[in-house]
Amino acid sequence: MYTEKVMDHFMNPRNVGEIPDADGVGEVGNPKCGDIMKMFIKVENDRIMDAKFLTFGCAAAIATSSMATELIKGKTLEEALEVTNKTVAEALDGLPPVKMHCSVLAEEALRAAINDYRRRKGLVTGDVAPNKIEVPDCKPDK
Amino acid sequence: MDNAATTSLKPEVLEAMMPYLTGKYGNASTLYLEGREAREAVEQARERTARALGAEPEEIYFTSGGTEADNWAIKGVAFARREKGNHIITSQIEHHAVLHPCEYLEKHGFRVTYLPVDSDGLVDPGDVSRAIEQDTVLVSIMFANNEIGTIEPVAEIARICREKGVLFHTDAVQAVGHVPVNVEKLGVDLLSLSAHKFHGPKGIGALYVRKGVRLDPFIHGGGQERNRRAGTENVAGIVGLGAAIELASSSLEERAARIAALRDKLIGGVLEKVPDVRLNGHRTMRLPGNAHFCFRFIEGESLLLNLDVKGVSASSGSACTSGSLEPSHVLLALGLPHEMAAGSLRLTLGDDNTQEDVDYVLEILPETVNKLRMMSPLYAARRG
Numbered sequence: 001m002y003t004e005k006v007m008d009h010f011m012n013p014r015n016v017g018e019i020p021d022a023d024g025v026g027e028v029g030n031p032k033c034g035d036i037m038k039m040f041i042k043v044e045n046d047r048i049m050d051a052k053f054l055t056f057g058c059a060a061a062i063a064t065s066s067m068a069t070e071l072i073k074g075k076t077l078e079e080a081l082e083v084t085n086k087t088v089a090e091a092l093d094g095l096p097p098v099k100m101h102c103s104v105l106a107e108e109a110l111r112a113a114i115n116d117y118r119r120r121k122g123l124v125t126g127d128v129a130p131n132k133i134e135v136p137d138c139k140p141d142k
Numbered sequence: 143m144d145n146a147a148t149t150s151l152k153p154e155v156l157e158a159m160m161p162y163l164t165g166k167y168g169n170a171s172t173l174y175l176e177g178r179e180a181r182e183a184v185e186q187a188r189e190r191t192a193r194a195l196g197a198e199p200e201e202i203y204f205t206s207g208g209t210e211a212d213n214w215a216i217k218g219v220a221f222a223r224r225e226k227g228n229h230i231i232t233s234q235i236e237h238h239a240v241l242h243p244c245e246y247l248e249k250h251g252f253r254v255t256y257l258p259v260d261s262d263g264l265v266d267p268g269d270v271s272r273a274i275e276q277d278t279v280l281v282s283i284m285f286a287n288n289e290i291g292t293i294e295p296v297a298e299i300a301r302i303c304r305e306k307g308v309l310f311h312t313d314a315v316q317a318v319g320h321v322p323v324n325v326e327k328l329g330v331d332l333l334s335l336s337a338h339k340f341h342g343p344k345g346i347g348a349l350y351v352r353k354g355v356r357l358d359p360f361i362h363g364g365g366q367e368r369n370r371r372a373g374t375e376n377v378a379g380i381v382g383l384g385a386a387i388e389l390a391s392s393s394l395e396e397r398a399a400r401i402a403a404l405r406d407k408l409i410g411g412v413l414e415k416v417p418d419v420r421l422n423g424h425r426t427m428r429l430p431g432n433a434h435f436c437f438r439f440i441e442g443e444s445l446l447l448n449l450d451v452k453g454v455s456a457s458s459g460s461a462c463t464s465g466s467l468e469p470s471h472v473l474l475a476l477g478l479p480h481e482m483a484a485g486s487l488r489l490t491l492g493d494d495n496t497q498e499d500v501d502y503v504l505e506i507l508p509e510t511v512n513k514l515r516m517m518s519p520l521y522a523a524r525r526g
């Protein structure tokens with residue numbers, strides 16, 4: 001059901017991990033399935049020098065996370081903001097229709113990371129995506 | 143390792159079916175030679191099925207599979223006994239082939255109680271007893287769960303139902319051919335089974351209906367199956383079911399013991415080698431071939447696909463719903479939080495699996511889980 005590119009980015013994801021001294025961190029959850037993605041960016045002169053991600057989700061979520069980080073590296077923030085879930089899905093030669101919503105996760109995490117960077121620089125004010133996530137308990141809560 | 147989804151067609155079974163797919167194409171309802179041959183083959187399969195279940199041949203009705211048998215049992219009893227009452231009791235962890243007919247009946251004026259289960263997936267017979275009311279006409283509790291493998295206390299529930307004069311149906315689709323199932327010992331009134339779960343063909347199943355139990359027909363038409371299930375018989379399928387159930391029953395105990403030993407090795411190995419894992423389903427009261435886990439911090443589909451690339455086919459959730467976004471209703475009924483239910487993996491062993499298969503899974507599973515955990519923000523948060 002997945003394209004070769006999706007399988008490649010899923011099996012060998014690029015840019016996995018955290019950036020400890022990231023300039024911006026975005027974390028979003030997919031309300032449709034409960035999956036979570038966290039994106040880290042390193043910015044110099046308005047340009048994304050490095051990007052990494054952590055994703056709890058399906059194969060499509062992992063592959064789009066990987067592709068999104070690849071697409072934005074080296075781009076200016078303005079250029080990066082033009083990357084949408086469609087761009088990412090197309091770069092992967094498409095996603096099955098039921099999996100399109102997964103690619104939204106990557107777009108939103110990217111926006112949240114850029115937003116976080118701008119907020120830290122005092123460039124924007126207002127609400128930012130929360131940075132704390134709850135870890136579920138191992139025992140059934142009964 | 144996905145034998146709960148379906149099993150391979152045994153060569154002996156195909157061989158038994160072949161004549162009825164080729165030369166012996168007779169309609170079992172006609173009177174000339176070909177028809178009589180087909181009729182005899184159908185009746186022989188009925189006898190074999192009855193013998194395997196400890197039933198009488200007249201109590202076996204062939205259907206198009208487990209789903210039809212479940213639908214028929216539930217709707218058939220509900221509509222036949224409507225004047226007596228409109229209350230049905232089932233459990234929250236039934237297969238959709240039971241749950242959806244129940245939901246359908248709710249739209250038509252019936253009341254349904256969906257009993258909870260404990261954290262191992264067991265229905266409490268006491269709950270069944272307390273839920274039975276004046277107007278209860280049917281209790282339907284599955285023999286064994288298709289996801290987590292838990293075997294329910296069906297004999298005890300059947301006894302309670304009989305004492306209270308309520309009919310009892312069990313969906314034994316996952317059990318027949320894998321553990322001993324005897325309708326007399328169990329005391330059930332109706333029981334569903336499906337051939338493709340025990341190396342028979344797909345699209346054929348049966349409903350056992352105890353003598354004297356009234357139920358409305360579900361498929362209306364010609365007079366086949368003693369006027370209770372219309373439609374020209376699927377002769378080859380029926381013959382295949384008969385051959386498969388006889389094969390499965392012949393060496394049941396030895397096969398079950400061999401598979402259960404592999405299962406225990408698999409379960410033991412996973413619990414030992416992978417941290418933060420939960421075994422789902424009862425430790426001992428479970429199907430011989432079923433191993434079901436939740437791995438924390440990761441998601442089932444990505445685990446499944448990784449294993450698939452390495453040559454292991456498994457399932458997450460149930461085969462019929464995989465690809466859906468909702469976590470399994472069975473895991474949620476166990477009380478598992480959403481994130482944990484998402485990280486589920488079902489491995490189901492069968493006759494075709496070997497010790498080497500188990501060793502291979504135990505070799506690749508820990509590293510696969512670890513690889514996905516290294517990508518997981520939940521795991522990172524927990525490591526701090």
Ligand SMILES: Cc1ncc(COP(=O)(O)O)c(C=O)c1O
Nearest residue numbers: 207208209237239288315316336
């Ligand atoms: C417990 C249970 N009931 C019913 C069914 C449906 O049976 P069938 O596939 O023959 O329609 C299945 C399997 O798919 C099952 O596991």
Ligand code: FES
Nearest residue numbers: 033035058061102
């Ligand atoms: S199903 Fe949740 S991100 Fe794909």
